[in-house]
Amino acid sequence: MAKVALSRPVSASLGRCELTHLDRVPVDVARAQREHDAYEEALRALGCTVVHLPRADDLPDAVFVEDTAVVVDEVGVITRPGAPSRRAEIASMATVLAHYRRLYLMEAPATLDGGDVLVLERQVLVGLSRRTNAEGVAQLAAALEPFGYTVRGLPITGALHLKTAATRVAPGLVLLNPAWVNVHAFAGWRRVEVDPQEPWAANALEVNGTVLFPAGFPRTQARLLAQGLELQMIEAGELAKAEGGLTCGSVVFEDR
């Protein structure tokens, strides 16, 4: 089925991004944009229509659109990002997403980053991280449970977001770093663990049966290939300096 991928150009101010677990190092914005262009091209090749949100050069983290919205077939939720510097990103997401979904808008005191939200069919796991609080989980539940989803929070330590630690790579199959997330939260799912030497390898993006996977994690890559998965490698090293992974750069959903 046709999919839409919402995306946004890399901001000129990316070097002033929020950082939690990484030290600040110089970021080459042009290189980050080239990486993002190739990522968008990969999404197109997998059948997505890439729709751009407006450039927001004064908002350093605006390229990480995933954090500003959670989209399921029935509704779109505009989040209230945990970092105050990121709250100005939501207005343009709401404007664009309103073309595709009825919207639910989160309100204070909720905070929630979309990077903390892992949708596993009708089960939604939400990382209780530095960015996402219990009220955020409660408001997401209020938005999604009327449509038959169950929404559950789980503590996250060590990683910025739940999806830094775990992502869905195929129906019934989760890729995860067991050091950062409790594996028991994934009861009923098959699991493939990242190689212990590659803790940052758990953030992959499955689109129409192909897994976009970051270059530079050969051991975990081999584990995924051993599962029979179709992989496409993506260079994402420059955006990784801003603590962004592959899921962060887009919001992908069915065009309906």
Ligand code: CIR
């Ligand atoms: C931030 O700290 O908010 C950004 N520098 C990185 C956000 C990455 N987003 C994500 O993992 N969903």
